[in-house]
Amino acid sequence: MSGAPVLVVIGAGPRGTGLIERIAANAPEVYGDRPLDIHLVDPYPPGGGRIWRHDQSPLLWMNSMAEDVTMFTDNTVRQEGPIRPGPALHTWAAGVRNGRTALPEAAHLDPELLKEIVELTPGDFPSRRLQGVYLRWVYAQSVAALPESVTVHWHRDRAVRVTGPRDGRQRVWLEGRDRPLLADLVVLTIGHLDAEPEPGHVELAGFADRHGLVHLPPDFTADTDLTALPAGEPVLVRGFGLAFVDLMVLLTEGRGGRYENGAYLPSGREPVLHVGSRRGVPYRSKIGYPWRGERPPLPRFLGPDLIETLLKAQDPIDFRRDVWPHVDKELGYAHYHRLFTAHPERTERDWPGFEAEYAAAAPGGPELRALVSAAVPDPADRLDLDALDHPLNGVRHDSHDALQEGLRAHITADLERRHDPARSPDLAVFLGLLSAYGQLIRLGDTGDRWHGFFSYLASGPPGPRLRQLLALSRAGVVRFLGAGMTVETDESRGLFVAGSATVPGERVAARALVEARLPDPSTERSRSPLLQDLHADGAAATASGLLSVDPDDGRIVGRDGRPHPRRFALGPFTTARAGGAFTRPRTGGTAFRQNDATARTALALLGALAGPGRPGDA
Numbered sequence: 001m002s003g004a005p006v007l008v009v010i011g012a013g014p015r016g017t018g019l020i021e022r023i024a025a026n027a028p029e030v031y032g033d034r035p036l037d038i039h040l041v042d043p044y045p046p047g048g049g050r051i052w053r054h055d056q057s058p059l060l061w062m063n064s065m066a067e068d069v070t071m072f073t074d075n076t077v078r079q080e081g082p083i084r085p086g087p088a089l090h091t092w093a094a095g096v097r098n099g100r101t102a103l104p105e106a107a108h109l110d111p112e113l114l115k116e117i118v119e120l121t122p123g124d125f126p127s128r129r130l131q132g133v134y135l136r137w138v139y140a141q142s143v144a145a146l147p148e149s150v151t152v153h154w155h156r157d158r159a160v161r162v163t164g165p166r167d168g169r170q171r172v173w174l175e176g177r178d179r180p181l182l183a184d185l186v187v188l189t190i191g192h193l194d195a196e197p198e199p200g201h202v203e204l205a206g207f208a209d210r211h212g213l214v215h216l217p218p219d220f221t222a223d224t225d226l227t228a229l230p231a232g233e234p235v236l237v238r239g240f241g242l243a244f245v246d247l248m249v250l251l252t253e254g255r256g257g258r259y260e261n262g263a264y265l266p267s268g269r270e271p272v273l274h275v276g277s278r279r280g281v282p283y284r285s286k287i288g289y290p291w292r293g294e295r296p297p298l299p300r301f302l303g304p305d306l307i308e309t310l311l312k313a314q315d316p317i318d319f320r321r322d323v324w325p326h327v328d329k330e331l332g333y334a335h336y337h338r339l340f341t342a343h344p345e346r347t348e349r350d351w352p353g354f355e356a357e358y359a360a361a362a363p364g365g366p367e368l369r370a371l372v373s374a375a376v377p378d379p380a381d382r383l384d385l386d387a388l389d390h391p392l393n394g395v396r397h398d399s400h401d402a403l404q405e406g407l408r409a410h411i412t413a414d415l416e417r418r419h420d421p422a423r424s425p426d427l428a429v430f431l432g433l434l435s436a437y438g439q440l441i442r443l444g445d446t447g448d449r450w451h452g453f454f455s456y457l458a459s460g461p462p463g464p465r466l467r468q469l470l471a472l473s474r475a476g477v478v479r480f481l482g483a484g485m486t487v488e489t490d491e492s493r494g495l496f497v498a499g500s501a502t503v504p505g506e507r508v509a510a511r512a513l514v515e516a517r518l519p520d521p522s523t524e525r526s527r528s529p530l531l532q533d534l535h536a537d538g539a540a541a542t543a544s545g546l547l548s549v550d551p552d553d554g555r556i557v558g559r560d561g562r563p564h565p566r567r568f569a570l571g572p573f574t575t576a577r578a579g580g581a582f583t584r585p586r587t588g589g590t591a592f593r594q595n596d597a598t599a600r601t602a603l604a605l606l607g608a609l610a611g612p613g614r615p616g617d618a
Contacts, residue, residue, distance in 0.1 A: 004035035004151075005606040008172045008181055010159045010530065011189035012042035013049020014581035015571050017139045018071060018591060019189055020152070022599035024145035025073075026081040030603040034610045036150045039181055041159045041174065047104075047139035048132030049191060056222045058112050059249050060128045061462060063242060063286070066090035067122035068584035069131065071138045077589045079596035086141070088585050089134050090122040103133065104140040123288075125462040128222075155181070160529045162186055162567065163537075170566055184609050185602050187554070188569040191581075192220070194527040195519035204489070204496075204513065211494035214512040218519045221246035229512055231255075231269045236498045236508065238485055239516030240277040245461045247516050248273065248469065252477060264471040273478045274508050275516070276500050280392045280483030281410060282469065283460030287427050288419035296337040296428050298435040301363070302330035307442045319447050325364030327436055327450075328385055332372070333358065334432030335383040338425040339376065349375040383429065389453055392483035397503050400479065407480040408473055415466055431587065433458040437579050438590040442551045444575040445542035448520075454579065479508075487513060521573040523547050531573065539564075542575060549574045553601040554594060565605070568598055 007023075009016050020038070027036075044050045062069065072086030073079065087095060095101030096117050103109065109117075116130050143152050157174040164170035164183075171180035197205060201217045208215035214228045221243050229235050229251065237244060253259075256267030306326060310317055317323065336358065340351040347354070354375050361368040376382050387393075391410060397403040417423050433454055440446050472478040482502025490497050495509040519525075522545025523535040535541055540548035540559045547569055548557040554570050555563035570591075571577065578591035 004037045004149075005184045005609045006037045006039065006169075006182060007602060007606060008039045008041060008159075008170070008183035008186045009189060010041045010172065010186065011049065011191060011571070012040040012046035012139075012154065013044070013051065013189070013191050014047075014071070014135055015189035015191060015591070015595075016040060016042070016049070016187075017047055017135060017142060018581055018595045019187060019570065019599055020139065021071065021084065021142040021145075022081060022592075022595040023150075023603065024142050024147075025084045026596070026599050026603055027147050027150065029082070030600055031147075031607045031610075033147055033149050034607065036606060036610075038146075038150060038152045039172075039183070040152065040154045041157055041172065041181070042154070043156055043158050045136065046154055047136035049135075051191065051220070051222075052128055052132035052135055054129050054132055056128060057250060057254060058127050058129055059253050060222060060246060061125045061465070062128055062131050063459060063461065064125070064584065065123050065286070065462075066093065066120055066126050067290075069126075069134075069582055070585045071135065071582050073589060073592050073596070074586055076586045077592045077596070079593050081596040081600055084145070086138070089126060089131065090120060090124075092134055092137065093117050093120045093126075093130075101137070104136045109133070125464065158530075161533045162530065164566070166565060183566075184606060185566050185568070187598065187602065188530070188556075188567075189571055190528065190530070190573070191571055192518055193521065193531065193573055194219070195522060195525045196527060198520075198525070201515065204487070207489045207491075207496075208513075212511075213494070213496065215496075216512075216514045218243075218515045218517050220518065221250065221516070226250055226254075229271045229514070231271060233271050233512065234508065234510040235271045235273050235512040235514060236481075236487065236496055236510045237273050237275040237514045237516050238277065238487060238498075239514075240275055240279065240282050241455065241517060242283065242459070242461060243518060244275060244282070244516040245465050245469075247514060248472065248478065249465075252468075252472060257477075259468060259471060262467070262471060264468070264475040264477065266475060266477060270477050271512070272476065273472075274481055274498060274510065275478060276481030276483070276485030276498065278484065279390060279456070280481070280485065280500060280502055281407065282466060283456050284388075285415050285418040285460055285463045285466050287430060288463050289421045289424070289427070291427055291431075292342075292421075292424075294341055296334040296431065298330070298334060298432060299439055300330060300333045301359075302326045302436050302439050304439070304442075307439055310443060317443060319450060323440070323443070323446070323450075327440075329363040329368070330436055331385065331429050331432040332368070332383050334428040334435075335425040336372070336376070338428035339381055342424055343381075343422070346378060346381050347375055348377060381425070383425070385453075388457065390483070392502055395483075395502055397482070400481070400503055400506055400508070403480055403482055403503055404473060407482075408470055411466055411470055415463055419463060430458050434579065434583075434587050434590075438588055438593070441576050441578065441590060441594075444548070444551070445544055445546045447544065451577075459579070481508065520544070521546060521577070523573070526573070534567075539567075546577070547574045549576050551576050552597060554598040555601070568602065570594055570598060 069089040161173040255269040482500030484501030523541040556567045
């Protein structure tokens with residue numbers, strides 16, 4: 001469309017798809033029927049992108065139930081743009097089954113996927129491949145909803161550099177191409193990225209090379225070559241989150257093992273996984289029951305006013321000192337609101353009186369703890385975030401064998417609690433976490449502690465995966481190492497050696513070590529030449545390596561403190577990282593709000609360029 005303003009979106013996965021959906025929703029009001037060219041750049045097909053592509057093991061699941069996944073806004077999203085409702089994943093699948101919903105032409109539907117669609121229930125954990133088909137459909141619907149004057153082009157390429165003056169057109173250079181795409185605005189929605197190894201991992205890799213060992217650094221487990229891990233041999237695994245769950249699946253079922261009547265039947269091709277981490281326990285199970293009744297009114301103690309106060313403070317924000325007490329009080333409020341309103345028989349006070357005293361008490365102070373102790377007699381009904389976060393603190397075992405039984409008991413108790421509606425204050429805390437996460441984005445880089453705690457408590461594995469973990473433990477295929485895991489190198493024996501604080505003095509040696517986690521998002525260590533070049537060109541980054549962006553609209557902030565007028569970024573590599581590109585219905589959808597704000601800002605800027613006197617290519 002010659003002469004039309006040009007928007008280049010780098011990254012066509014869920015975040016890029018969500019941005020297109022918001023452009024389609026806002027264009028009639030903000031941009032009108034003027035021509036616009038949108039260029040999507042991604043080596044993977046639009047919709048699913050890399051993480052949700054078809055070409056991966058069908059054994060890998062989503063981390064959410066089908067009823068908890070949507071790409072569409074509702075009236076809980078605080079946004080300026082219009083609400084455009086659409087189906088959650090399970091509703092979409094039902095529409096496909098009964099013929100009301102047509103699949104996109106490019107959808108890959110092999111017999112396994114068709115069977116999954118036919119059998120999918122709201123409480124199932126779908127495969128990632130099925131989520132990819134849903135995302136492809138959302139992308140097709142979003143493109144179809146754009147005004148006729150908007151044209152979309154997909155470039156199956158990698159963007160490696162963006163150049164151009166602040167007040168002029170940008171040039172987006174594609175790998176292997178001599179001529180760039182000319183763009184009036186550029187939005188990066190590139191998701192999780194590969195990274196160069198950290199210094200400690202470089203040393204471990206060198207040790208492995210010298211002794212003929214295996215060291216697998218942080219990576220996307222679905223993309224990691226696991227053939228170097230031999231059957232029957234011990235493998236040290238550092239990390240007990242979702243990357244470990246993928247590793248566990250691919251090295252057990254992926255090698256021919258199977259589950260039968262709650263037991264694991266090995267194929268004989270599995271290694272023995274010795275897993276530990278800082279906490280020493282897996283992430284908390286996904287909650288296995290729906291919400292019923294009144295929701296806690298959130299935000300209550302951690303809202304926009306508090307965030308503005310923190311931002312205006314003269315001293316740098318210390319998360320543990322300045323923010324964590326308010327997080328604790330906010331999550332406690334959600335917890336006790338649910339306990340008092342849904343389970344009043346387990347309390348000693350009426351809710352209005354308790355709420356008034358709770359509101360008056362200082363965050364993290366002794367008055368708050370005394371109030372809770374007096375009003376909630378059973379310690380199991382009280383919220384203790386530190387105990388939740390570090391369940392093995394102070395726990396000691398004489399041997400690794402003793403630890404196995406103790407940790408199986410911990411996982412079993414967690415599964416039972418997270419699937420018991422009588423413990424529904426846990427679900428209220430989950431809602432509080434979502435609310436707090438959305439508010440804290442405005443503070444920028446809050447550090448790894450908050451993000452890690454959120455993931456541990458709110459983004460844990462499906463319950464069935466933890467039941468499989470228990471079966472693997474009983475079968476001896478998985479062995480637990482404990483909390484405070486350490487890894488050392490033994491030059492004399494040429495082995496990796498692991499220990500933990502939970503079993504003092506005990507060590508496990510192995511010829512293989514796997515770092516079971518995603519690479520940290522860092523502009524300095526990123527393998528993305530695009531991010532590296534942006535940083536070299538003046539884009540600011542935090543001490544932990546996150547790309548600095550304006551929290552209001554996602555514009556990339558320079559080291560001079562100025563937002564770039566023509567460059568935007570959305571995603572986990574930025575200071576405004578949300579909990580995910582999609583979310584559960586009716587929970588506010590932080591990423592949706594960000595997508596809406598960026599879409600409206602971009603359309604307004606492009607609309608100004610579409611009039612007479614639009615700048616040329618110089």
